[in-house]
Amino acid sequence: MRRSVRDREAKGTPLAGTQRGGEQALSFERDIKPLFAPFASAMMWRFDLTNYEAVKGNAEIIWGRLSNAGNAMPPPPFPMFTAAELQLYFDWMKGGCKP
Amino acid sequence: MKRALSKRAMSNDPSAPNGWWMHHGDAAHTGLATDSSIDSSNVRNLALRHEVLLGGPILSTPAVVDGFVYVGIANNLAVAKQNGGGFFKVCCKSGEVVARYSWAIEADERDTHGFCGMGCTPAVRDGKVVFAAFNGKVYCLSADDLSEQWVVDLRNADPKHGQPVTNVLGVDQGYPPAAGWSSPVVANGRVWLGIGEGENPFMSSFVVCLDLQSGDVKWIYCTNKFEAHRDNAVNELPISAVRDIPGAPFTVFHGKPTTMGCSVWGSIAYSHEFDRIYCPTGNPVPDGALPTVPYSNGVLALDASSGEFRGFRQFPAESSYRSSDIDVDVGGSPTIFRDKGGRLLLSLGCKNGAFMTMCAESLEVIDWTQLLPRYNDGGQIPTVDVHPPAWVDPNAINPTITNRESNETQGENYCGTYSTAAFHPELQRLFMGLGGNNYHPSAPGIDSASTPFIRALHVDGLADAWPLDDGDPRRYVHGRPPLYTLEKESGLALPAVANDVVFMTTSRLALYAFSVHDGRLLWQDLLGGMETGGMNGGYGYCLGPAICGDWVVTGSLMFGASGGSLRIYTLDRECP
Numbered sequence: 001m002r003r004s005v006r007d008r009e010a011k012g013t014p015l016a017g018t019q020r021g022g023e024q025a026l027s028f029e030r031d032i033k034p035l036f037a038p039f040a041s042a043m044m045w046r047f048d049l050t051n052y053e054a055v056k057g058n059a060e061i062i063w064g065r066l067s068n069a070g071n072a073m074p075p076p077p078f079p080m081f082t083a084a085e086l087q088l089y090f091d092w093m094k095g096g097c098k099p
Numbered sequence: 100m101k102r103a104l105s106k107r108a109m110s111n112d113p114s115a116p117n118g119w120w121m122h123h124g125d126a127a128h129t130g131l132a133t134d135s136s137i138d139s140s141n142v143r144n145l146a147l148r149h150e151v152l153l154g155g156p157i158l159s160t161p162a163v164v165d166g167f168v169y170v171g172i173a174n175n176l177a178v179a180k181q182n183g184g185g186f187f188k189v190c191c192k193s194g195e196v197v198a199r200y201s202w203a204i205e206a207d208e209r210d211t212h213g214f215c216g217m218g219c220t221p222a223v224r225d226g227k228v229v230f231a232a233f234n235g236k237v238y239c240l241s242a243d244d245l246s247e248q249w250v251v252d253l254r255n256a257d258p259k260h261g262q263p264v265t266n267v268l269g270v271d272q273g274y275p276p277a278a279g280w281s282s283p284v285v286a287n288g289r290v291w292l293g294i295g296e297g298e299n300p301f302m303s304s305f306v307v308c309l310d311l312q313s314g315d316v317k318w319i320y321c322t323n324k325f326e327a328h329r330d331n332a333v334n335e336l337p338i339s340a341v342r343d344i345p346g347a348p349f350t351v352f353h354g355k356p357t358t359m360g361c362s363v364w365g366s367i368a369y370s371h372e373f374d375r376i377y378c379p380t381g382n383p384v385p386d387g388a389l390p391t392v393p394y395s396n397g398v399l400a401l402d403a404s405s406g407e408f409r410g411f412r413q414f415p416a417e418s419s420y421r422s423s424d425i426d427v428d429v430g431g432s433p434t435i436f437r438d439k440g441g442r443l444l445l446s447l448g449c450k451n452g453a454f455m456t457m458c459a460e461s462l463e464v465i466d467w468t469q470l471l472p473r474y475n476d477g478g479q480i481p482t483v484d485v486h487p488p489a490w491v492d493p494n495a496i497n498p499t500i501t502n503r504e505s506n507e508t509q510g511e512n513y514c515g516t517y518s519t520a521a522f523h524p525e526l527q528r529l530f531m532g533l534g535g536n537n538y539h540p541s542a543p544g545i546d547s548a549s550t551p552f553i554r555a556l557h558v559d560g561l562a563d564a565w566p567l568d569d570g571d572p573r574r575y576v577h578g579r580p581p582l583y584t585l586e587k588e589s590g591l592a593l594p595a596v597a598n599d600v601v602f603m604t605t606s607r608l609a610l611y612a613f614s615v616h617d618g619r620l621l622w623q624d625l626l627g628g629m630e631t632g633g634m635n636g637g638y639g640y641c642l643g644p645a646i647c648g649d650w651v652v653t654g655s656l657m658f659g660a661s662g663g664s665l666r667i668y669t670l671d672r673e674c675p
Contacts, residue, residue, distance in 0.1 A: 045156040045662035046174055046213055047181050057180030058206055061213070075538070 026092040028052045028099050035085055039074045056097040063093055115286075115371075118164040119645035119652075121222035122282035122366035123519050123593055127435035130521025130530075130595045132646035137670065138598035142612045142622045145651060146671035149194030153187055156663035157654030158218035158640060159282070160593065162228075163647035164242070166191045169228055170654055170665055171217040178203040184216025184232055188245055191650045191667055198245040200238075208234045211275030211298050219282035220366070220645075222290070227311060229290050231279025235266075237292065239314055249314035253279065253294040253307060256342060260309075261316040263345035264336060266294070269301030277302060282366035282432075284376070285311060291403070293363020295322070297381040297428065303340045304362040306378050306399070308406055318348070318406035322363060322380055323356040324393045333406035358392040360384035363399075365432040365519070370459055372443055374403045377435070377459075379447065381428035388425050388509065389416040389451070396427050398447055400462060412462040418453035420471045420484040423509045427451035430517035431593070435459055438558050439527050446522075448531055450515035452484065454554075454561065456529075468561040470533050471514055472549045472572040479506075480549050480572065485542040486510030496540050496635065513542045514550065521594040521601060523615050527558040530601045530615075534589030537606060537635045544589040544606070544635075551575055551582045552590030553603045555618060565618035578618040581611060587635065592642050608641035608655050610666075626655060626666070644668075 026032070029052075036049035047054050047062075055062065065073040066089060072080055081089070092098070115125060123130045137145065155172030162169040168189040175185045183203035187196050209215040210233040221230040227248060228240045235254025240247055251260045254267065254277045266277040274296075281293035288311045295304030308317040318333050321340075325331050334348045337356055344351055365379040383395035390413060397413035419427060427450045434446045443459040448470070455467035471483050479502050486505040491498050518532030531554045534545030545552060549572050555564040567573040574583055581588065585607060592604040600612050600621060608626040613619065626641060643653040651668040 044176070045656050048176055051176075051181070053179075054176075054181040058182065061206055065213075 025098050026088070026095055028055065028092070028097070031088060032092050035081075035089065039078050042074075052099050059093045059097050063090065116164065116224060118647040120162055120164050120224060121284060122160070122220040123432060123434070123521070124595070124645070126284050126286050126369040126371070128366060128368045128432050128519055129434060129436060130519065130593060131524070132595060132597040134648050135597040135646050136649055137600060137646070137651070139600055139614055139621055141670055142600050144671045145612070145622055145668050147624065147666060148191070148669050149667040151189055151194055151196070151665040151667070152661045153185065153196070153665060154661050155185060155216060156656035157642065157665060158214065158656050159654060160220045160643040161645050161652050161654050161665065162221045162223050163191070163645045163650055163652050164223045166650070167197070168652050168665065168667065169221045169223055169242070171221065171230060172663070173214045173216045173218050173656065174662065175201055175216055176661060177201065180206065182206045182209065182215045186217070186221075186230065186238070186240065186245060189665060189667070191652075191669070194667060200240055200245040200247065202232070204234045208276070210278040211296065218280055222283045222285040224285045225288070225311060229283045229285060229311070231281060231283060231292055231294070233278045235277045235279055235294065237279065237283065237290070237309065237314070239311070251309060251314045251316075253277065253305075260314050263343070263349055264305065264319065264340045265342045266302055266305075266340050268339050269299045274299035274301065280364050284367045284369045286369045286371065286403070288312065289317060289403070291367045291369065291376050293322070293367065293378060295362035297360045297362040297364070297384065300359055300384045301339070302359065303337050303356070304360065306363055306367065306376070306401065306406075320401055320406050322361040322378070322394050322399060323359055325352045325354065325356050327357055330408040333408075358383040358395060360386070361395045364428060364430055368433040368435050368445070369403060370435050370443065373460060375409055375459075376401050376403045377433040377445060379429035379432055381430075382426050386425050388422060389414060389419055389427060396429060396449065398429065398433055398445065398457070398462070410462040412457055412464065414449045414451060414453050414455065415464070415467065418449070418455070418467050418469060419451040420469060420512055420515070421479065421486065421506050423486055423506050424451045424484065424512045425509045426511040427515070431519040434520040434522055434529070436522040436524070444558070446520045446529055448516040448518055448520065450517065450535070451512050452515040454516065454520075454531055454556070456558065456561065466561045468556070470516055470531060470554050475571045475573065478502075480546065481505070482546040483549060484512045484514050487541040491541065494540050497542060513539050513544055514546060517591055519593045521596045523596050523601070526564070526615060528564045528615060529556045529558055530554070530594040530596065531556065532590035532592055532594055532603060534591060534606070536591060537587055537589060540635055542635070543587040544591070545587060547583060547586050547588055549574070549583070551578075552588055552605050553582075553594055553601070553613070555601070555615070575618050578613055578620050581605075581609065581620065581623070582618075591640060595644050595646050597646050602644050602646070602651065604641040604643055604653055606639055606641070608639050608657055610641065610644060610653055624666075624668070626657070
């Protein structure tokens with residue numbers, strides 16, 4: 001079973017996105033894909049969120065929907081992203097959307 | 100029971116093809132299958148022949164002609180960055196894709212909902228297939244092999260087709276660009292459709308007539324009324340939508356129109372008898388409660404050949420479920436039909452929940468009714484057409500709101516109708532889908548306990564045509580389940596009639612067949628989707644069906660799989 005970012009937060013494990021200092025760049029496979037896994041199937045009508053090229057190509061659009069406070073994705077009944085998860089995605093995007 | 104009337108006789112168009120060749124079956128949008136043997140005696144033998152995954156969701160009713168399905172997808176997982184559309188020709192017998200066409204777009208060319216492909220029913224006629232796409236372009240392909248014939252850009256000026264409009268104002272401020280939602284209607288070698296975007300306060304809206312052979316513009320009519328004291332002239336364009344002043348036959352209006360918005364979302368209906376088109380219009384910008392400025396929230400009649408103004412009719416203010424209803428677009432399309440006296444009439448539904456019939460020549464209202472239920476003493480039902488006040492958390496799921504609060508708060512009617520009536524000529528009945536989308540947290544698209552997702556009405560007087568019980572509110576006796584049963588099951592789609600059966604698809608996702616006589620459930624197929632959750636009861640659409648001969652076809656957008664599927668049904672002759 002995927003160990004979610006939320007689980008790691010709860011257990012006090014450092015998030016990849018919080019490891020500043022540049023020794024390890026955020027990666028889609030390791031850090032971002034697991035974030036989307038719970039609702040990737042539900043979002044197939046728009047994107048395949050497990051597809052690196054699709055997420056990279058639409059990174060700004062996805063960020064806009066994740067961070068839209070009034071109409072944020074993912075929709076209910078999925079829990080909204082935590083501030084830490086949003087930061088993780090933002091950092092990955094601004095870091096060049098590494099694979 | 101075999102039908103005595105053909106589509107040609109119904110529409111008085113001698114050249115009209117049979118089959119489900121465009122939006123709601125024909126240019127009059129009757130929703131009537133005239134060449135099917137499906138009826139109440141055999142519909143139980145209807146069986147799924149093929150489920151076809153096309154690599155994206157289907158957000159439109161397919162067209163079905165000569166044993167082939169013509170259908171597009173709203174997003175395409177197979178193109179670069181998964182931004183684009185695809186169009187397919189599928190053999191009903193084999194379920195195989197026999198031809199395909201795809202296009203990629205830049206991400207910022209998508210529509211306001213995130214769709215990149217197309218979401219209209221194609222028109223298949225004279226060897227051509229025509230459809231509009233969310234990138235604002237109209238595509239014409241060969242019906243044989245889907246090879247490209249012509250493409251016209253209606254978002255940006257396209258000089259080679261005589262198209263002078265550049266309709267992108269406000270896009271740089273984050274507002275959505277013009278998009279093609281309107282299913283094209285084709286007749287007499289011409290194509291008519293609407294183009295615009297009602298959520299952009301700077302954007303103009305237009306009805307465009309194209310030449311079917313070349314794609315060249317024949318005329319353009321702006322649906323934003325320029326001045327209160329006169330109707331717009333054909334080919335009169337707002338200065339905000341042209342970059343270079345066009346030459347004849349176009350003229351430019353240099354002032355500020357009385358309103359923006361007024362987009363034609365639905366499909367335009369065509370009357371061969373009057374050579375007239377009927378264009379359903381959306382809300383104005385800025386918005387308000389009815390009455391609103393012309394040509395918003397009603398139907399605009401234009402001469403089909405010249406584009407000259409012929410009339411406009413708006414839904415009456417008293418037709419809204421609540422006087423606080425705003426954003427009361429006409430999302431569906433007009434249906435043109437004849438009453439028992441031979442008069443040519445027009446019916447139309449509205450997001451405010453109202454439905455009306457009009458004289459097709461004068462647009463005088465004959466009858467109107469409110470489709471949403473009330474208590475027997477006339478009182479409003481609090482859970483119908485909920486308007487959450489400002490103090491309610493916008494993310495709260497289905498908060499309890501009183502009638503008084505809803506009536507004092509202007510808001511969108513989430514429970515109204517986006518449907519288009521299907522017509523049964525012998526019984527003189529109209530069938531309408533009822534209910535909105537389920538993506539608003541504060542209320543679902545339907546109050547299922549009180550509201551049926553399909554209504555059956557007599558043409559004469561618009562009273563209910565199916566038997567009602569003595570409850571409060573009164574509800575249909577038959578057809579439950581599924582009527583009044585599954586919470587949030589909404590009738591966003593368009594009913595379709597074949598002999599004594601009326602089909603209806605819902606947001607469940609499901610396809611049902613009811614008796615036209617009394618509403619008894621005769622057959623069903625539950626596709627699934629709503630139970631997967633998301634939004635307020637599932638984010639899914641099942642659209643159609645289209646009926647051609649004994650083929651019944653639906654398209655769907657749903658969670659999982661590739662985002663949706665095409666389903667092809669036919670009578671299983673070997674079933675008992």
